Amino acid sequence: MVKYSSRSLNRTFAALADPTRRHILAHLASGDKCVTHLARPHAMSLPAVSKHLRVLEKAGLLQRRRYGRVHEMQLDAKPLKQAAQWVEEYRKFWQGSLDRLAEYLEKENRPPEKRKTR
Amino acid sequence: MVKYSSRSLNRTFAALADPTRRHILAHLASGDKCVTHLARPHAMSLPAVSKHLRVLEKAGLLQRRRYGRVHEMQLDAKPLKQAAQWVEEYRKFWQGSLDRLAEYLEKENRPPEKRKTR
DNA sequence: AGAATATTTAACCATCTGGTTAAGTAATAG
DNA sequence: CTATTACTTAACCAGATGGTTAAATATTCT
Numbered sequence: 001m002v003k004y005s006s007r008s009l010n011r012t013f014a015a016l017a018d019p020t021r022r023h024i025l026a027h028l029a030s031g032d033k034c035v036t037h038l039a040r041p042h043a044m045s046l047p048a049v050s051k052h053l054r055v056l057e058k059a060g061l062l063q064r065r066r067y068g069r070v071h072e073m074q075l076d077a078k079p080l081k082q083a084a085q086w087v088e089e090y091r092k093f094w095q096g097s098l099d100r101l102a103e104y105l106e107k108e109n110r111p112p113e114k115r116k117t118r
Numbered sequence: 119m120v121k122y123s124s125r126s127l128n129r130t131f132a133a134l135a136d137p138t139r140r141h142i143l144a145h146l147a148s149g150d151k152c153v154t155h156l157a158r159p160h161a162m163s164l165p166a167v168s169k170h171l172r173v174l175e176k177a178g179l180l181q182r183r184r185y186g187r188v189h190e191m192q193l194d195a196k197p198l199k200q201a202a203q204w205v206e207e208y209r210k211f212w213q214g215s216l217d218r219l220a221e222y223l224e225k226e227n228r229p230p231e232k233r234k235t236r
Numbered sequence: 237a238g239a240a241t242a243t244t245t246a247a248c249c250a251t252c253t254g255g256t257t258a259a260g261t262a263a264t265a266g
Numbered sequence: 267c268t269a270t271t272a273c274t275t276a277a278c279c280a281g282a283t284g285g286t287t288a289a290a291t292a293t294t295c296t
Contacts, residue, residue, distance in 0.1 A: 006137045013135035018284085019124045022204070029211040035243060048285055050244060055283090069242045069293040077209050084205045087134075090147055091198045136254085153273060166255055168274060173253095187263040187272045 004086055008060070012079040015059035020044070021052050028062060028075040035071050122204055126178070130197040133177035138162070139170050143179065146193045153189050 015021055024038050039049040053073065056062045060079045065072050133139055142156050157167040171191065174180045178197045183190050 006140075009140065010135055010137060013131050014283095016205075017128055017131035017135055019128060020284090022124075022127065025208060029208055036241090044284090045286065046243070047245080047287085051284070054244095066243095069291095071243065075208075075211070077211070080205055080209045084202065084209055086140075087198055087202045087205065090143060091195050091202055132253095138254090154271090162254090163256065164273070165257085165275080169254070172274095187261095189273065 004082060008079060008082060009086060011059040012061065012083045015055050015061055016083070018052070018055075020049075021056055024049075024052060024056065025061060025075065028073060032072050032074045034073070038073065122200060126197060126200060127204060129177040130179065130201045133173050133179055134201070136170070136173075138167075139174055142167075142170060142174065143193065146180065146191060150190050150192045152191070156191065 016025075020042055023042070027033060027038060027041075035046070035050060035053065038053070039046050042049060053062070053064075057064055061076060063074045063076050065074065134143075138160055141160070145151060145156060145159070153164070153168065153171065156171070157164050160167060171180070171182075175182055178194060180191045181194050183192065
């Protein structure tokens with residue numbers, strides 16, 4: 001069993017619970033972006049986006065670097081890894097049927113011969 | 119790219135953002151439980167737990183069956199699977215960029231062994 | 237210096253959240 | 267029938283959340 005920081009999981013999951021923030025993260029996955037750029041596709045004011053960014057930042061999901069007046073945001077998925085581990089750890093139990101558990105385990109311990117790209 | 123139901127992800131992540139609810143889910147992983155049983159380890163009133171259960175139920179993370187006056191809760195991991203996929207999809211971007219970074223660093227000053235776990 | 241740009245902070249508002257206590261409903265036990 | 271048990275609903279409260287507009291700050295452009 002892995003040990004998780006409750007505080008960190010709270011913040012991470014809460015950050016992911018908002019569609020605007022998930023969209024921002026998705027956007028950031030294709031490269032670093034500044035605030036104005038991130039705000040453009042969203043039908044809301046800049047301060048609203050600014051707040052979302054602060055939430056993501058506090059959750060550790062992105063890092064901010066200032067170049068003059070421009071704030072450049074960079075994705076940091078470390079907290080995501082923690083969250084993914086938490087979900088997977090319990091999902092294995094919950095997946096219900098033994099068949100699906102077996103399928104999961106098979107994916108995990110696949111012999112090295114036919115390596116999938118990814 | 120996988121398509122996700124935004125509504126469902128909102129509810130799932132929001133449900134997971136509370137430590138009491140995560141604890142309840144973890145508890146339920148070891149078998150179905152009734153409300154009173156689930157409430158016992160938590161320092162809060164029964165109605166409070168009842169509310170948490172409703173949140174989990176609305177998120178589809180558990181199903182309720184009534185046997186007389188007892189409500190028995192059972193885990194349902196379907197929404198978790200969706201959530202896990204979402205997280206993994208984006209986490210891989212990060213992992214990818216980390217690997218690219220590692221590759222770059224390797225050219226610079228070749229580290230002897232595996233990457234540090236951070 | 238003055239204007240424009242990038243972004244944050246402040247103040248405000250409505251709604252949601254997580255808890256409480258008190259009362260209500262339904263099933264079981266005596 | 268009455269009491270107890272299991273659980274929910276209702277009413278309430280404090281604090282968080284997600285949005286707004288207006289003002290402030292800092293940087294760059296002319």
